[in-house]
Amino acid sequence: MAVKRAQKAEASSQNSEEAKANILAAASELFLEGGVKSLSVRAIAARAGISTIGIYSHFQGKQGILDALYIEGFELVIDSMTVADTSLSGRDTIMQASAQYLDMAENHAAHYRLIFGERDPGFVPSPDAEHVGATAFTTMARHVAALLPPTATRKQKQDAAVQTWAILHGYVSLRQHDVSRLVDMSDWKAQALRSLGVLVDGMQGTSVPRQGVSVTHDC
Amino acid sequence: MAVKRAQKAEASSQNSEEAKANILAAASELFLEGGVKSLSVRAIAARAGISTIGIYSHFQGKQGILDALYIEGFELVIDSMTVADTSLSGRDTIMQASAQYLDMAENHAAHYRLIFGERDPGFVPSPDAEHVGATAFTTMARHVAALLPPTATRKQKQDAAVQTWAILHGYVSLRQHDVSRLVDMSDWKAQALRSLGVLVDGMQGTSVPRQGVSVTHDC
DNA sequence: GCCAGAACATAACACTGTTATGTCAAAGAT
């Protein structure tokens, strides 16, 4: 019988969805103000103007809140990687998407840390959240695949995408770490893009890089 | 007067140091078993066979415990980056140190996550802990600096060190993330070293890389 | 009208880090 009610639930879901959006907005605010450590169930409920139990009625407790913010963060990632200008070359498309990625990481540091770094101990993303993460990776992989020759295998394309993401995320993560205060990283985004350029050019070079350690230039 | 007592404190420090080591061992065990989320003051005290207040007598509460583990982690990093064989070339030295770094990240995933990722919300490393982190970076910077021409500026050497660490850490961090389950990253360490090789060769190339986006091979 | 079911509130439970209070032994000062 609960199945039949589900359709009715949608009818009265204007209020419910509104409440959910309300809670999520309150959680987002608190999250941006002070990170995960100031994200308490009671604080969210208080700011949303409801009782603590409301978090458990509309979400599955704190896990649900974190999950929603996790998805929010990955949607920011996806947005940052879509480039409108279709007239660009494959290489310039990647560079443009990467520049936007770095800007996003800088402007939404809290969300970035939530999905990649400082996360509540014991939090595991839900299947839905992981799906959004997969979409983000697919977007990246599509950009990179357009750069490789059509003869490239699926694994080669994936490896190239991982390589691209690794250098970008490496710079972002290092930048957010304490050690970054030791050195001058004021131009870190330009540095990251320069490093990415070197790697991208390496991808487009000899189709299959050799396994060995010593890679000598054939100049 | 408390200053005079400090010397006596060392005389009776056999017990005190012993207790500190005991507590730290218990904390390390719990940490390796279940990460930061199973690191509670009471659990540590129980395993060390003392009362909870002991954590506050010998350390400064949980912050002190996390700090000690943080330092422990960075000492693992430093150890991993020292290479004994001095007969290697500059390039091979970096590759060797990096391989050891990746192995360390794999074998001590918990410590790595503590210093670079999943850390307790609100935890800030102490000055001592940051000093150890700085030492780790210096070690890396020294390896990379040996590779550049002596005419390289201090900033160029630092940038090269950051670049090296970014690609290594990028792969490690991506590997530890949930999205890594989407793709085959079984050979991630070889991939990381290959990417690093490309970047290192780029460093040794034309002394000052151009700012522009398009880097054409002069072959 | 009636009643299932959702939303809500109050209060409690079990846990967390931290600290106030008190006890006890050891070491320096008189």
Next chain:
DNA sequence: ATCTTTGACATAACAGTGTTATGTTCTGGC
């Protein structure tokens, strides 16, 4: 030798956390 201080230790408490059991209100379908 006695007094005093200092540190380690234990018990208990406090304020906070996520979560849930219980009770209440309200709405929508029969």
